[in-house]
Amino acid sequence: MKDGLNKEKTNYLMMIVVLVIAFLLPVAVHSPAYLQILILLFFYAYLTTCWNLVGGFAGVLPLGHSAFVGIGAYTSTTLYLHYGLSPWIGMFAGGILAAVVGIIIGKPTLKLRGAYFALATIAFGEGIRVMTENIGNIGPFLINGPRGLLIPLKGNSFSNFQFLSKVPYYYIMLVMLIIVLLITYVFSRRRMGYYLAAGGEEQEAAEALGVNVARYKLIAMALSCFLTALAGTFYAQLMLYFYPKGIMGLDLSFEIAFIALIGGRGTIIGPVLGALLLRPVNEFTRMYLSGLLPGLHLVIFGLILIFVMIYLPRGLQEPLSRLYNWCVDKITGASQAKGAYDV
């Protein structure tokens, strides 16, 4: 139908415009500080999108996901420091380890009710962090406890996953983000996505329709953990230094979850939107106000959280996408069936 095609075409057009802008930004933005802000923006958007696979689609509330970021960072870095293994390969080793840990954790916890699951993930996340802080070495591998790991500077070296300029990091993270968004999109259109959404909403009903909900949640968990760990390696290579409280702390876990929740979990655009809106607030209040009023960005964050959860429980993506759809409809002159949106 002509109307439907116009709407889809408009969406594709918008996406292409956004992509082009994203790819061309480094041409206009030269300041490393601003590039860093953008890189971290993509980093958080990536993390929340990965989180969304479990927290959004599977309908549970994992609050310990930073542990997997840490697993990724520590795995690739220790392999690099000890064997000289390129972090590109170490990245995937970290991902696999994270997936395995995720399955081990997921198997007993995904059976628990909502709040208990959340508490269990906190316990696991903090447990892993605490253990990491206590360990000096695992066999020959240096872990260095609370002091963290330092990666020696090698200058511009692709195989060592290090670059002097921020620009390569920018593109790597951007591509990673696009990939996970694509994965999420494909997921949502295929059986896996339908089953997860159903199982997350009404487990009994889904099971009566032939869905082994527990198994699908576990698959989502494994995938989410794998992808999350990849970002851990990226972070390690970007900063060349990390330590347990920073990379596997509760703060990061909570931030990832809450950005997704404020943006709108279970949707594709929600987590990215959340990151786009909240990270700049975070960065700018921290940059300009933390001298005067330390912690203000968290107060603002907390207030937004409260407000959104009370008035917009499905996240900011709901009013924003309705606004977007309304604009598109005005432009293409199409109309939607009544009741197709929330009344």
Add this chain to the structure above:
Amino acid sequence: MKLLEIKNLTKNFGGLKAVNSMNLSIEKGKILGLIGPNGAGKSTVFNCVAGVYPPSSGQIMFKDENISGQSPWDICKKRIGRTFQLVKPFGQRTVLYNVMVGSFLRTISPSEARDRSIEVLRKLHLYDKKDLLTKNLTIADRKRLELARALATEPELLLLDEVMAGLRPTEVEEMIDIIQEIRAGGVTVFVIEHIIKAVMALSDWIVVINFGEKIAEGTPDEVSRDENVIKAYLGEDYVVT
């Protein structure tokens, strides 16, 4: 051919015997109605068949295979579908989405699942509402959606748990027609129902249960005249001697 055979099914919950040595069978292509006063154990029988919990003892044979104690999803894969008494639609999703979850059991292709779901929706007169969010549906439509979803899994045996509850008389009539069409399509149906008129109209065979035990069975006609049945429902005083 006996599609479903329940042999000496007993289910205990702690000290309570919900179902006691129940024997029941359904012929392929027939409609069996299970009736009885509230708390008689009807849903327990259903839930044992559907795999929600395993029987404490006894066997449930489906196409000569013992399915007792299997998981609900495996049982669905083996072609037993069920609806819930309190409907459980995936509320944040559209009608079509809901049915597609069912169709995905038999095909992995999203477009194929979509096509099959649309066919099911047409059969149940829900096609016009396919893009509505389920939380905006009326109760009658929700019941039909529940049915559509289960049908999408292409069952050979369909368990309907009080699918008429809450419907108006005209809606009940419609539902009776739909179920008869389903049977005509080759699906064997096992109904729990309170609306006596509907059960009598639909069923080829009726089993009456009270306090977890079968107290009567037969054709609708035979059962409506059975003393024990009248006693169970209406009390001693109504038995005509």
Add this chain to the structure above:
Amino acid sequence: MDIIFQAIINGVLIGSIYGLTALGLTLIFGVIKVINFAHGSILMVGMYAAYWMVKLTGLNPYLALVVVTPALFFFGYFMQQVVIKPVFKAERDVREPVTVIIVTTGVWYVLDNLSLMMFGAEYRVVKTGITGHTFALGDFIFSTPKVYGFLITIATALALFAFMKYTRMGKAIRAASLDRDAASLMGINQYKIYNIAFGIGTATAGIAGCVLIPFYYVFPTVGVIFDIKAFIIVVLGGLGSINGAVLGGIIVGLIESVFSQFMASTWTEAIIYAVFLLILFFKPSGLFGSKMDW
């Protein structure tokens, strides 16, 4: 052997106070079914309130109880009314009010960082008459403020227990926790009950705050440690169980105290998490909770 006994004594004393901090949480969790992630922050508020009371008026912290406790009661009442109730109403039919967790986390962030902004990050402690005071019984040393804490914990637990069992309000709260709608039909205003129950929960956090400041540092994020511990204790002891909270607290205190004789205290943290997870997997209703509760 003596060292172990001493560790046990310390463990029981500090553990009982942990239990006190968890009392409010188990009530709120058990009765209103609200997972209040801001509980630790409210404890922090109680501690600062007690701190300032003592610092500015020179009052004995145990007397400050009289002011701090009701103050925190109203704080809780207000919080439930303004922040949690709207979320609750929106999520009426949802079995697991997950949004409440998120909202209370928002409150946690706000409270912790507001106090960071207002009071600064430094660690504070008040010198009271009994700070650092100890007495000896036989070969063993008892820290006086902790003993007072222990006694106050027992007293509070008993008072709460009596309140829930014998007073009209207590029974109403219990009724509301068992079946919201039924209680409502019997003329109990559920939301008012929740406000009161929440208030009682936060009031006990106030008591805990007063008990803690004679020997514990107060700083903006002090609540975080207590928060997690409190949840562990609540799950350990069983949702809504008063004796469960006290006993659970003592168990946690014992683990900390005894195990730290043999290993770094950070490992004891890991052990507590491990115990917590084991309980979640094998007996999620906790020591004293009923299977139905969860």
